[in-house]
Amino acid sequence: MAYNRPPPPPPPSSRPPQSQHPSPYQGSDRPPHPPPTPANTLLLQSFEWHTPSPHPTTGQSHYVHLTNLLPSLVENLGITHLWLPPGCKANDPSGRGNGYDCYDLWDLGEFDQKWRRETKWGSKEELMVLLEKARELRVEVIWDAVLGHKTAGDEIDLGEDGSGVWAVEVDGNDRHHELCPPKEIHPWLKFNFPGRLNPSNSNPASTFQWNATHFSGVDWCDREKRNAIFKLISDPATHPRPNPSQLPFPIPGRADGGLNRFVRFAEKVLPRGKQARRPGRGWAEDVDQSNGNNNYLMFSSIDYTHPTVRSDTLSWSRWMITTTGISGFRLDAAQHISRSFLRDFIATSVSTHRDHHAGKDPFIVAEVWTPEVANQNTFLDGVTPSPDVLVRVFDTPLLNNFARISADVVSSSPNADLRTILLNPSDPAHASLVSLRPTQAVTFVANHDTQAGQSMETPISPDLKVLFYAFILLRKEGTPCVFWGDLYGTQGPHGVGPACQVPTGDGGRSTRSLLPTLCLARNLFAYGEQRDYFDESGCIAWTRAGTWDREGCCVVLSLGGRWTGKRMWVERGRGERWVDLLSRRRVSVGADGWGVFEVKGRGAGVWVREGAEGVTRFAGGLEGMGRE
Structure with a gap:
């Protein structure tokens, strides 16, 4: 076994100051009614x-x-x-x-x-x-x-006039880029909840039934029998696109509200922030902006502006x-x-x-x-x-x-x-x-x-x-x-x-x-102030000092291919034996608080005082551990 041998222990004057490692309350320092340390969240x-x-x-x-x-x-x-x-x-x-x-x-x-x-x-x-x-x-x-x-609406929504719901197909990599003129699609966007909203349920928690006006996009058009990303839009007769005021120079549209060839070219070459946005219904803007706009993820996207x-x-x-x-x-x-x-x-x-x-x-x-x-x-x-x-x-x-x-x-x-x-x-x-x-x-x-x-x-x-x-x-x-x-x-x-x-x-x-073992170690021993020993690329470590009513620990992580060690200082447990909850090894910590805590290659070590409450809850009560 090999490890990075530490230098000789420093004189007491060079020990880490106690303010960096608060010790548990002792003797007359103990407050009359100290608040208990809450258990760690997991x-x-x-x-x-x-x-x-x-x-x-x-x-x-x-x-x-x-x-x-x-x-x-x-x-x-x-x-x-x-x-x-x-x-x-x-x-x-x-x-x-x-x-x-x-x-x-x-x-x-x-x-x-x-x-x-x-x-x-x-x-x-x-x-x-x-x-x-x-x-x-x-x-x-x-x-x-x-x-x-x-997902899985109960009926197809054909809109107010029965002909369909206005939408445009958009590019999956840029949801602002429209791939076709506006058209009426047949989406499954009527959610009637017949199993919940029926006479046998006399007091439903909600009576709200959904339709196409409550969504911003869908992935299926039943009329065309195919999948795509369809952005639901307002009637193009009243909300045409493009809107010239949103572009750096006037670009003509078509009478049917669609896009002429120059508009399609402009959408590809103009900076994204200067591209025209169709007025009226559309994607939420206060979302992640990858893919141009990431409001749409899957199925039928909900419109929270309603x-x-x-x-x-x-x-x-x-x-x-x-x-x-x-x-x-x-x-x-x-x-x-x-x-x-x-x-x-x-x-x-x-x-x-x-x-x-x-x-x-x-x-x-x-x-x-x-x-x-x-x-x-x-x-x-x-x-x-x-x-x-x-x-x-x-x-x-x-x-x-x-x-x-x-x-x-x-x-x-x-x-x-x-x-x-x-x-x-x-x-x-x-x-x-x-x-x-x-x-x-x-x-x-x-x-x-x-x-x-x-x-x-x-x-x-x-x-x-x-x-x-x-x-x-x-x-x-x-x-x-x-x-x-x-x-x-x-x-x-x-x-x-x-x-x-x-x-x-x-x-x-x-x-x-x-x-x-690591989960239980968190519950029992991961308390108090923390001191990091991040001084090697292949091996890092830290100590937890404990609190007046909870134990601390020393943790070592190694990427190397062989045993290594980290020399660390502890406040509680000086002059005592410590045990690794994972490898079942022991080490003696000097009276000055310094000890070498070892770990195998590509492994972790979690060291605690051998006499700490709860140690016997771990595998075999930590009996039969290896040599020090």
Whole structure:
């Protein structure tokens, strides 16, 4: 075994000042009634893309499975928040869309619609049992809210005159670029909800029925029997395009409201900001601007400029909080939704939750896929209704940094550098959100979109996942989210077992996952001030000092191919033995507080005081550890 041997311990005068490593209160320094340190937050995504959910008649739906599993998740992993999959009525009865093909927000598996009563995940009754169990265990449930689109309308909408709905086909790479003159299409945009809005349901939570005026775009024209991106527009007779005042010089249109050849050329060569915009209905402008305008994502895109649409969706947020008791929302595909509407949605959710939960704020986290942190900052600034409201987003720039480092390691690139995990000085645009806005970052290593075969597949070397999970779980900044597929394995055509696997050490081929160990370590030992040792490209480390009532830890991550060590100083536990929860090795820390904490190549080490409360909860009580 080899490691970077440290220099001799420094004299006491050169030790890190205690202000950098606050010690636990001792003796007369202890306040008479110190407030307890709250447990660390840990969010679990409770599904992967191919999670099965047997029919409720079997008593084995995913809701039932989660209800039975929840006590163990709390006790053995320290889960505090549970992200449920989209549980509103969807289109596909097989459940292949997992609820993201949303049909009716107001049906939680209660009404006979779209070929079945329950959702893929179970019935409303099973959902309510799960939510009651979560309240009993003080677990906050986060609802996956699909607000950007609907799918599978009940009837074709032929417009007021019965001839169709005005639309233009647009370029998928530039949604402002129209590919044809205005025409009337036949979209499936009448949502009547016959299973919910019928005489047998005498008091529906919402009576709103949708039609084409409530949408901005669709992907299917039944008249033409084909898919495309169709932007819904106002009648071109009253709202023609182009509008010459929006261009740098007059460009003639055609009598039918279409585009002449010069206009088509101008649209391609003029700067995007100077292209004509068709007046009247169209895309929301306060959205992500990739693809010219990224308001449209899929299916039938909802138009939140319509006052009734806004009102009904805001009422739904109040209804969900007051009738189910959920503790927050995950905002699906948030970058495609009007920021002004999301700001109102968040404000309504916060106000309602505070009123019904003794002033406590809900947990709001948005999905905003982007490699550039500036885009996430812009989104957060645009949707936060007031300074006293905390809105979070998933830290996709950090995930990209994980993937970049993984690719460098796999290719044996000399650029592999753990010191750039938060911020690469040569590429500041791709800094992680957690490095800039730690309270607003939800950190993650994988999810249902990044797993193999999915739309945002993000390959990460299996032997490096333990490093990245240790990074998000044991640091002070950010709120970590653990992926169901990494905890229990994924199914489907690219299925794999649980992540962070290591040999059990019994001489056979059996393995165990270190991810549950890391989760429990967060719950028991990841507290107090943090000191970083980011001084080597292949090995970084940090210490957590602990608090008066919670333990700290030392964490070492290594990309190298052999054992290495990091010399670090600790306040608590001087002169004591420390143990690595992952490798089961021991080390003695000197009376001066300095110790060398070792880790194997491409591995992680999580060191805690051997006498710390909770150590015996780990594998084998940490008995039979290796030599010091």
